[in-house]
Amino acid sequence: MxxxxxxxxxxxxxxxxxxxxxxxxxxxxxxxxxxxxxxxxxxxxxxxxxxxxxxxxxxxxxxxxxxxxxxxxxxxxxxxxxxxxxxxxxxxxxxxxxxxxxxxxxxxxxxxxxxxxxxxxxxxxxxxxxxQALAARVARLSPRERQVFDLVITGLLNKQIADRLGMTERTVKAHRAAIVEKMQMRSVAELVAAASELRLLG
Missing domain, CATH: 3.40.50.2300 (Response regulator)
Structure with missing residues (x-):
């Protein structure tokens, strides 16, 4: 600094x-x-x-x-x-x-x-x-990953997310894996904490 x-x-x-x-x-x-x-x-x-x-x-x-x-x-x-x-x-x-x-x-x-x-x-x-670093990671998510991310942080299960977005559970799991990697986090709790920090929770 x-x-x-x-x-x-x-x-x-x-x-x-x-x-x-x-x-x-x-x-x-x-x-x-x-x-x-x-x-x-x-x-x-x-x-x-x-x-x-x-x-x-x-x-x-x-x-x-x-x-x-x-x-x-x-x-x-x-x-x-x-x-x-x-x-x-x-x-x-x-x-x-x-x-x-x-x-x-x-x-x-x-x-x-x-x-x-x-x-x-x-x-x-x-x-x-x-x-700023956290916001930059969210910005790197694809539009589809961002949709999954927004639903994951509300506590929905993979099946519920799949039904909501019209995709298979396997696809949801793939998106979640990509989200976790891009956000550099290991759990849903960390994703929720990040969303809270960025005021993304409704």
């Missing part, structure tokens, strides 16, 4: 520079953005976490969080603000923020929050990668 990056979004140029230098000295790679819109324009977005100011001209920190959640971003967000209130902190944490820190931020506290965010990102990235 590539190096994790701290994406620091704050409209205060001097603060952004100072905190970036501090984090750089602590061994972190930091990318700076003067606004949420600048961040959203980033094409080559590295993994890691987001260090985000609440009150900014244009897109606020809370609005950016809502936007990223709608896009299913897996980058954890650490809010850092000089004008935070309890209601805002509760709202952002409920929406999935990793932490909510008040300026001036203690270096040790900030680094600890970043480490937690990085670990959360790595875990989410592993889960996302596994999910």
């Amino acid at each position: 590539q190096e994790a990056v701290v994406h620091f979004i704050d409209d205060d140029d001097s603060l952004r520079t100072a905190v970036s230098r501090l984090l750089g000295a602590a061994g972190y790679t930091v990318r700076q953005y003067a606004s949420g819109d600048d961040f959203l324009r980033e094409q080559d977005l590295a993994g890691g976490c987001i260090l985000l100011d609440i009150g900014m001209p244009g897109l606020s920190g809370v609005q950016l969080q809502e936007h990223l959640n709608a896009r299913n971003s897996i980058l954890p967000i650490i809010f850092m603000t000089g004008q935070g209130d309890i209601a805002t902190s509760v709202r952002t944490i409920k929406a999935g923020a990793e932490d909510f820190l008040c300026k001036p931020v203690d270096q040790a506290q900030l680094c600890a929050a970043i480490e937690r965010a990085f670990e959360r990102y790595r875990s989410s990235a592993r889960d996302h990668s596994a999910h």
Whole structure:
């Protein structure tokens, strides 16, 4: 996995520079953005976490969080603000923020929050990668295999599937063998678990 990056979004140029230098000295790679819109324009977005100011001209920190959640971003967000209130902190944490820190931020506290965010990102990235691999295996099934797969995961027996699809039990068994091989699984229970992960169960 590539190096994790701290994406620091704050409209205060001097603060952004100072905190970036501090984090750089602590061994972190930091990318700076003067606004949420600048961040959203980033094409080559590295993994890691987001260090985000609440009150900014244009897109606020809370609005950016809502936007990223709608896009299913897996980058954890650490809010850092000089004008935070309890209601805002509760709202952002409920929406999935990793932490909510008040300026001036203690270096040790900030680094600890970043480490937690990085670990959360790595875990989410592993889960996302596994999910994509699973979806790719399902996509490799032929149309007929996919029909059999959809019925197998509902618990139907070979004879019932054969009757439903107008084929012989032997053909159903052949399709099931191919499905198990392509999905790289050994049992119906594993197929059902995969379908559940991909939300294919009705």
